[in-house]
Amino acid sequence: MLRRDTQFDVRYVAAPKLLKVITPEELIEKGARVCAGQADFDDLILWMGTGNNYHHEQLMTLPVGGFLFQELAPQYSACGATILASPRDPEVVQPGDVIAVSPDTNVVRVVYRRGANSNLLFMTDRCNSLCLMCSQPPKEVDDRWHIDENLSLLDLIDPGSEQLGISGGEPTLYRDGLLAIIRHAAATVPEKALHILSNGRLLSDASWIADLKRLNHPNITWGIPLYADNAKDHDEVVNAPGAFAETMAGLYNLQRAGQRIEIRMVLSKLTVARLPEWAHYVFRNLPFTHHVALMGIENTGLAKKNYAALWIDPADYQIQLASAAHFLDIRGLTVSVYNLPLCVLEPTLGRFYRQSISDWKNLFIDTCQSCSAKQACAGFFKSHSTRWQSRNIHPLSPKELETLQGAPYEVA
Numbered sequence: 001m002l003r004r005d006t007q008f009d010v011r012y013v014a015a016p017k018l019l020k021v022i023t024p025e026e027l028i029e030k031g032a033r034v035c036a037g038q039a040d041f042d043d044l045i046l047w048m049g050t051g052n053n054y055h056h057e058q059l060m061t062l063p064v065g066g067f068l069f070q071e072l073a074p075q076y077s078a079c080g081a082t083i084l085a086s087p088r089d090p091e092v093v094q095p096g097d098v099i100a101v102s103p104d105t106n107v108v109r110v111v112y113r114r115g116a117n118s119n120l121l122f123m124t125d126r127c128n129s130l131c132l133m134c135s136q137p138p139k140e141v142d143d144r145w146h147i148d149e150n151l152s153l154l155d156l157i158d159p160g161s162e163q164l165g166i167s168g169g170e171p172t173l174y175r176d177g178l179l180a181i182i183r184h185a186a187a188t189v190p191e192k193a194l195h196i197l198s199n200g201r202l203l204s205d206a207s208w209i210a211d212l213k214r215l216n217h218p219n220i221t222w223g224i225p226l227y228a229d230n231a232k233d234h235d236e237v238v239n240a241p242g243a244f245a246e247t248m249a250g251l252y253n254l255q256r257a258g259q260r261i262e263i264r265m266v267l268s269k270l271t272v273a274r275l276p277e278w279a280h281y282v283f284r285n286l287p288f289t290h291h292v293a294l295m296g297i298e299n300t301g302l303a304k305k306n307y308a309a310l311w312i313d314p315a316d317y318q319i320q321l322a323s324a325a326h327f328l329d330i331r332g333l334t335v336s337v338y339n340l341p342l343c344v345l346e347p348t349l350g351r352f353y354r355q356s357i358s359d360w361k362n363l364f365i366d367t368c369q370s371c372s373a374k375q376a377c378a379g380f381f382k383s384h385s386t387r388w389q390s391r392n393i394h395p396l397s398p399k400e401l402e403t404l405q406g407a408p409y410e411v412a
Ligand code: SF4
Pocket: 341, 342, 343, 344, 364, 365, 367, 368, 369, 371, 372, 373, 374, 377, 378, 379, 380, 393, 394, 395, 396
């Protein structure tokens, strides 16, 4: 797993800024067109590399926004240009990435990673719910600066058809900022699908419908969690009285606005007992759902504090999970199972399984090393610990993997 930040020797950074890392070859071939939107040479930081291919003296004359060295030669240490040098972890920042630098810190954040499956526009640390298993507990801060950073970031990312996430916290708390970001994404990278994670509560305000219709973005999916088929259980999980009614109203408003909807369920002791009833509820009340995501819990943040309330061995809910997944699948809804180790899965669920844990936060434990499924399996979150580990974790043989990938479901 690759970190998203590392320390550099940072010199001559006047103000917080995003920079696109570019090699000399790419600079010659594409210039600022390497970026999807409006960018100029000042938005680029030149990858100075190592070895004889790079003639540092000539490169240092180029009018770019900065220079990134693996090792800084003494003659450039006081040159007056923005310099990043000697990264603590040289793997973290690579050509094509967009990085955030600031005069206040020597930590450089990667805010866009070229080719990654998990690029995200992070909107805010704030949230209007307090879910028991929240992996990133909300903070009461005014962090609207994320809006401008994301607008700039959209200009600097690579063009191309990968998916971009929009997440928080709760992104709809900054309504105007979120709408501006979607509009800018539609103008800059219309080829990229947007996946917005929201609890949907504020979308219960019907005035969103006209705003969303006006956006006219070609490819947005809203991922909205619904943790029960009834208000009491859902509100307990999200720790917010009234949330179920608001989320349901939000879902209907999204439908009225012509938006594509993914319903998300996090599997925990509080949610698995009524999974079959929940699946019925989703089908009967939200038949316009485009995708249903059934997800294992991430054992970090508030989930650690609420371990006793949340933990159930996935081996103990496979029957309910299979019942819900097949019920929805047979009725034409697209179903995915995320964030579970493949070896705990009931075999007929194999075809719903996705290798889902973001590349920068997954890991494989010692048991996995001899497993045939390592390429196909999501493994574990980097926060994994043994008390969150199923008793059924075991290396799969090639035959078992084949069965998982091809097991048919027979309708009784
Ligand atoms: S043992 Fe295999 S299937 Fe189980 S978690 Fe490890 S890699 Fe995945």
